[in-house]
Amino acid sequence: MTPLHYQTATALAKQIRGGKIGCLEILEIFLERTTRHNPTLNAIIVLEEDKARTRAREADSAVARGEVWGPLHGVPMTIKESFNVAGTPTTWGVPDHKDNIAAEDALSVTRMKAAGVTLFGKTNVPLLLGDWQSFNTIYGTTNNPWDVTRSPGGSSGGSAAALAAGLTGIDTGSDIGASIRNPAHYCGVFGHKPTYGILPPTGQSLPGNNTAPDLGVIGPLARGADDLEVATLAMAGSGGRDAAGWDLNLGKPAKTALKDFKVALVLEDQNCAIDGEYADQLQATVERLAALGVQVDDKARPVANSKRAHLVYLMLLRAATGARLENDVIAAHRARAEASDADDLSYKTIVDRAVTMSHKEWLSWNEERELLCREWAGFFEDYDLVLTPMAASAAFPHNQVGDRADRTIPVNNGHQSTLDQMFWAGYPSVVFLPGTCAPVGFTRSGLPCGLQIIGPHLSDLTTIHFARLIEQNLGGFVAPEGYS
Numbered sequence: 001m002t003p004l005h006y007q008t009a010t011a012l013a014k015q016i017r018g019g020k021i022g023c024l025e026i027l028e029i030f031l032e033r034t035t036r037h038n039p040t041l042n043a044i045i046v047l048e049e050d051k052a053r054t055r056a057r058e059a060d061s062a063v064a065r066g067e068v069w070g071p072l073h074g075v076p077m078t079i080k081e082s083f084n085v086a087g088t089p090t091t092w093g094v095p096d097h098k099d100n101i102a103a104e105d106a107l108s109v110t111r112m113k114a115a116g117v118t119l120f121g122k123t124n125v126p127l128l129l130g131d132w133q134s135f136n137t138i139y140g141t142t143n144n145p146w147d148v149t150r151s152p153g154g155s156s157g158g159s160a161a162a163l164a165a166g167l168t169g170i171d172t173g174s175d176i177g178a179s180i181r182n183p184a185h186y187c188g189v190f191g192h193k194p195t196y197g198i199l200p201p202t203g204q205s206l207p208g209n210n211t212a213p214d215l216g217v218i219g220p221l222a223r224g225a226d227d228l229e230v231a232t233l234a235m236a237g238s239g240g241r242d243a244a245g246w247d248l249n250l251g252k253p254a255k256t257a258l259k260d261f262k263v264a265l266v267l268e269d270q271n272c273a274i275d276g277e278y279a280d281q282l283q284a285t286v287e288r289l290a291a292l293g294v295q296v297d298d299k300a301r302p303v304a305n306s307k308r309a310h311l312v313y314l315m316l317l318r319a320a321t322g323a324r325l326e327n328d329v330i331a332a333h334r335a336r337a338e339a340s341d342a343d344d345l346s347y348k349t350i351v352d353r354a355v356t357m358s359h360k361e362w363l364s365w366n367e368e369r370e371l372l373c374r375e376w377a378g379f380f381e382d383y384d385l386v387l388t389p390m391a392a393s394a395a396f397p398h399n400q401v402g403d404r405a406d407r408t409i410p411v412n413n414g415h416q417s418t419l420d421q422m423f424w425a426g427y428p429s430v431v432f433l434p435g436t437c438a439p440v441g442f443t444r445s446g447l448p449c450g451l452q453i454i455g456p457h458l459s460d461l462t463t464i465h466f467a468r469l470i471e472q473n474l475g476g477f478v479a480p481e482g483y484s
Contacts, residue, residue, distance in 0.1 A: 005166035008224035016074040023059035023074030043161035044121045045139040052120035073116030078168040084203040093127040093136030106203025115234035123158030150395040153183030160187035176216040178425030184437040185390035185450025196432035200239030214320040223477040225468035253462040259293030264300040271423035275393035277443035285440040302379040313426030322355030380456040392421035394447035428454040438467035
């Protein structure tokens with residue numbers, strides 16, 4: 001039988017409702033495991049043990065009265081450090097914000113508590129959530145449970161590491177450049193980037209920022225696909241002013257069996273080479289899916305010009321994240337942009353132009369995005385889903401030296417810019433589409449592999465369901481050794 005600490009959140013909730021385990025009892029299991037294993041991983045960087053125990057006792061009393069708060073009643077939960085949780089720091093890894101204590105919970109925290117969770121801690125992030133590693137000068141470096149010399153991913157790296165090591169029941173992260181999907185892939189857990197806008201990010205922002213960023217979303221990470229669905233539905237729905245008149249209705253999957261699905265497979269693209277070990281495992285996974293009846297087309301492509309689509313993503317992405325920059329930094333970007341050659345499309349020059357573009361220029365890029373949205377929509381008239389890699393490789397060794405734009409990762413016995421793999425992040429993100437990352441086995445070197453499942457606008461429950469079908473038919477989360 002699967003140990004309690006590695007069971008899914010929905011399985012734990014079922015046992016709590018059935019009286020097989022108490023809310024305080026399961027919380028203590030996770031707290032003990034955090035004490036034992038977190039020093040090696042540094043995944044959970046803020047703990048609220050006393051508040052959590054009080055909440056767990058209240059949850060136990062509710063069960064005794066026959067009350068159930070929600071589908072995750074009593075399940076211990078952690079959350080990414082960038083979310084406001086009343087009384088705890090929200091720093092985004094920025095030293096100047098180390099004393100910023102949230103006055104109230106983020107809306108998603110409120111909604112997850114309404115679903116019944118016992119929130120007991122916060123998980124680590126990189127500086128400004130801007131890396132596929134998770135380290136900062138406030139909290140230090142988070143390690144991957146599968147190999148502590150490697151990155152757990154970013155920016156929700158602490159979340160994925162805590163789940164993989166069995167330190168928490170469920171977690172919520174954020175994603176603008178694969179920050180949910182990438183850590184899920186590196187650590188062998190499930191992650192869901194929802195359709196843009198359906199999960200309000202209110203309270204998941206830098207101090208002083210009150211508007212939702214372009215492209216950015218929040219979403220769950222978990223050890224099972226069912227958990228993704230429950231948490232997505234718990235956090236979804238209009239918020240703020242919209243709540244007075246808008247309702248969200250996510251349609252249930254129209255197709256329920258593997259044999260019902262027609263999918264496009266995109267395992268290679270000019271924008272990013274894929275490491276052979278990772279590509280081989282994804283290919284083997286898709287061949288097994290095809291043997292189970294999935295109709296697979298490896299020639300179809302959602303967009304005709306993926307290079308241009310990626311440029312649109314990078315321009316809009318860096319325009320959005322540029323809002324985090326100080327005025328003197330913006331001035332330096334502007335000077336470099338003005339001095340650059342018109343034909344220079346190197347990454348650093350793209351950033352210079354993106355963070356300093358005029359509103360008219362932004363509107364032009366946004367117009368291109370709208371055309372991409374329509375191109376994808378037309379593609380989905382013939383295909384149900386698109387399956388892709390989630391990165392260029394499996395988890396790479398820690399590399400914190402120098403500027404992120406200058407770092408490389410090992411791919412096919414060579415060195416590739418770590419930024420190339422942003423292509424797979426932006427493939428669905430630039431057009432606001434849902435993307436679910438499901439674990440699908442391991443490289444020959446024993447590192448987890450994630451498959452990205454992209455679906456049409458608002459088809460979140462379908463991409464999650466396809467992940468569920470993979471889990472049921474091919475297997476899902478596997479626990480790393482050394483954390484029993």
